[in-house]
Amino acid sequence: MIAFIGIGVVIAxxxxxxxxAGGKMLVLFQLPEFLIIGGAAGGALxxxxxxxxxxxxxxxxxxIPKSGPTKKDYLDLLAMLYELLTVARRDGIMALEGHxxxxxxxxxxxxxxxxxxxxxxxxxxxxxxxxxxxxxxxQAHDLEALMDIDLETHHEESTKPSKxxxxxxxSLPGLGIVAAVLGIVITMGxxxxxxxxxxxxxxxxxxxxxxxxxxxxxxxxxxxxxxxGKAEENARYFIALKQVLLAFHxxxxxxxxxxxxxxxxxxxxxxxxxxxxEACRATKSVAA
Numbered sequence: 074m075i076a077f078i079g080i081g082v083v084i085a086x087x088x089x090x091x092x093x094a095g096g097k098m099l100v101l102f103q104l105p106e107f108l109i110i111g112g113a114a115g116g117a118l119x120x121x122x123x124x125x126x127x128x129x130x131x132x133x134x135x136x137i138p139k140s141g142p143t144k145k146d147y148l149d150l151l152a153m154l155y156e157l158l159t160v161a162r163r164d165g166i167m168a169l170e171g172h173x174x175x176x177x178x179x180x181x182x183x184x185x186x187x188x189x190x191x192x193x194x195x196x197x198x199x200x201x202x203x204x205x206x207x208x209x210x211x212q213a214h215d216l217e218a219l220m221d222i223d224l225e226t227h228h229e230e231s232t233k234p235s236k237x238x239x240x241x242x243x244s245l246p247g248l249g250i251v252a253a254v255l256g257i258v259i260t261m262g263x264x265x266x267x268x269x270x271x272x273x274x275x276x277x278x279x280x281x282x283x284x285x286x287x288x289x290x291x292x293x294x295x296x297x298x299x300x301x302g303k304a305e306e307n308a309r310y311f312i313a314l315k316q317v318l319l320a321f322h323x324x325x326x327x328x329x330x331x332x333x334x335x336x337x338x339x340x341x342x343x344x345x346x347x348x349x350x351e352a353c354r355a356t357k358s359v360a361a
Contacts, residue, residue: 130234141306242293249285
């Protein structure tokens with residue numbers, strides 16, 4: 074929601090300052106300039122990306138009002154992992170096989186919808202636990218390398234739309250200049266006309282430069298930064314998941330494994346030590 078407030082502030086400050094200085098709104102409504110800049114930017118976006126990136130970009134832009142992983146999401150993640158690892162310690166690691174092979178029907182995973190509905194997180198957990206359960210003898214550093222490859226690939230995929238959008242934002246001032254130059258070309262064709270007509274055409278040309286710069290620095294680039302920030306927040310969720318699995322593979326008990334993950338979470342959404350302890354204790358009460 075704060076992103077939309079920011080958009081409103083940019084519009085209000087720009088238009089308000091313009092009107093305060095004595096500007097006239099009708100002068101800014103130059104539809105040909107909008108068409109040139111918007112159409113060229115849209116075409117450049119299509120050239121520089123593919124259907125997959127565009128689809129992901131639309132999905133990410135639609136999710137801007139939503140926050141990243143919250144403290145509750147992290148508590149659910151760590152409590153769920155604690156419960157799984159407790160089962161492994163109590164009943165043997167093979168007791169996790171049913172939960173991993175069929176996570177959609179797992180009684181434990183199903184209790185935590187924020188995790189169960191995150192398909193990539195479920196897949197990441199299942200694929201990693203399969204290696205651990207199989208007894209293939211994979212070393213901790215090799216398991217960490219495998220998880221890092223998975224996380225790096227996922228992060229690159231999730232940040233491609235923001236990178237493409239940033240490049241589009243960078244191009245907007247140049248496209249504004251293109252619109253302005255075309256306006257000057259039109260002005261030169263009417264150079265022998267009345268001064269009022271020439272002034273109107275020059276003003277229309279300058280609106281193109283104004284629009285290109287405003288759209289770039291006021292809207293498109295900030296939106297790209299927003300998408301990149303969301304991708305970083307989501308990546309931290311997977312890093313926490315990785316820390317638990319790695320600590321478990323190294324032989325840490327469940328309480329210590331989830332503590333490794335808790336320390337990797339950003340401070341504004343990190344559960345407190347006591348909060349996590351109570352959440353883990355609650356899983357034991359339910360199991361009992």
